[in-house]
Amino acid sequence: MNSEQLEILDIIRSAGGAIPQKELRKHLDYSEGKASAMVVELERLNVIGKVKNGRENMLFLTQKREVPFLGT
Secondary structure, three states: OHHHHHHHHHHHOOOOEEHHHHHHHHHOOOHHHHHHHHHHHHEEEEEEEEEOOOEEEEEEOOOOOOOOHOOO
């Protein structure tokens, strides 16, 4: 995992484990496209999940705990 992906995980963890994708982007200095690509990759790694909540996507940490950055 790269530092940008770890930053996303830290932001989600700091938000209590779940955050709207639109809110996550406010915390990042990346383009919307790059942020979305990183979210897709983290989903592929099964480290985060995404569910539709009305018109927005909610991102959440999964139960995968092999990521040392999560502190477990």
